[in-house]
Amino acid sequence: MLITTTTKELKKALKTSTKIGFVPTMGALHQGHLSLIEKSKDDNDLTVCSIFVNPTQFNNPIDFEKYPKSIENDIYLLEKMDCDIVFIPTIKTVYPKGLTKKEYDFKGLDVVMEGKFRPGHFDGVAEVVLRFFDLIKPQKAYFGEKDFQQLQIIRLITRQFKPSIQIIGMPTLRESSGLAMSSRNKRLNEEELIQASFIYKIVQNIKQKNLDDFQKMTFLIENEFSKTKMELEYVSVCEEATLQEAKYRKLNEKYRIFIAVFLNSVRLIDNFEV
Numbered sequence: 001m002l003i004t005t006t007t008k009e010l011k012k013a014l015k016t017s018t019k020i021g022f023v024p025t026m027g028a029l030h031q032g033h034l035s036l037i038e039k040s041k042d043d044n045d046l047t048v049c050s051i052f053v054n055p056t057q058f059n060n061p062i063d064f065e066k067y068p069k070s071i072e073n074d075i076y077l078l079e080k081m082d083c084d085i086v087f088i089p090t091i092k093t094v095y096p097k098g099l100t101k102k103e104y105d106f107k108g109l110d111v112v113m114e115g116k117f118r119p120g121h122f123d124g125v126a127e128v129v130l131r132f133f134d135l136i137k138p139q140k141a142y143f144g145e146k147d148f149q150q151l152q153i154i155r156l157i158t159r160q161f162k163p164s165i166q167i168i169g170m171p172t173l174r175e176s177s178g179l180a181m182s183s184r185n186k187r188l189n190e191e192e193l194i195q196a197s198f199i200y201k202i203v204q205n206i207k208q209k210n211l212d213d214f215q216k217m218t219f220l221i222e223n224e225f226s227k228t229k230m231e232l233e234y235v236s237v238c239e240e241a242t243l244q245e246a247k248y249r250k251l252n253e254k255y256r257i258f259i260a261v262f263l264n265s266v267r268l269i270d271n272f273e274v
């Protein structure tokens with residue numbers, strides 16, 4: 001496995017490859033990330049994983065500073081997966097002209113949820129992903145449904161700016177407790193991990209009621225969260241395609257419940273098909 005921090009070395013290593021799969025990450029890798037690597041390995045001749053904690057997508061400097069890092073273990077896991085290249089650039093390499101951020105038109109996909117509560121977040125995500133696409137020129141790139149709004153936004157900007165790249169969405173991997181795997185879980189202690197598993201448990205419980213009235217559904221979920229130690233930032237049922245909030249179920253339309261919570265200072269997100 002080539003481990004490189006420079007674009008020169010990266011480009012040289014990519015020169016002869018025809019089918020390149022790309023998995024962008026922020027490190028602190030877990031099985032969820034590795035499932036994307038595995039899929040890319042199956043689909044392509046060469047897999048590139050990037051590890052880069054992108055400052056421009058953090059609107060909270062403490063969140064950026066405290067983002068978990070475990071680079072040695074990440075490299076160990078990627079070696080074990082037989083990943084071909086891991087690209088670990090510095091901030092200066094990704095942003096040689098400084099931390100500038102463009103504003104993108106996400107056609108309304110960003111006005112809700114993460115876009116609403118983390119202003120500018122998706123501009124930062126789009127910028128860094130497009131920079132990596134330019135550099136790596138993959139045929140396919142892999143993203144998790146864990147960040148479903150991000151996945152839809154990446155699909156949109158790829159159609160707009162890099163139509164030859166295929167975006168592959170992959171299902172969310174969960175702990176046996178139901179908690180979605182996340183690098184941020186590394187910041188939770190044992191008691192908090194139990195608390196956090198209630199995100200899954202509460203939603204599964206309410207989903208069983210098969211409600212078509214989504215306002216009622218979110219009301220019931222809010223009520224359940226008020227009994228926990230988690231602070232609910234938002235719960236919203238949205239159409240998958242447009243991410244617009246939906247009040248009632250319509251025939252032939254796909255929906256997801258989206259949730260963001262704070263557990264002490266750690267912010268967790270998740271989403272579920274309904």
Ligand code: AMP
Binds near residue numbers: 025146
């Ligand atoms: P991150 O390092 O958090 O930026 O995530 C890198 C990629 O892994 C993103 O496309 C995420 O959506 C995906 N990912 C994160 N957690 C999971 C998970 N539990 N299951 C599947 N994919 C995930």
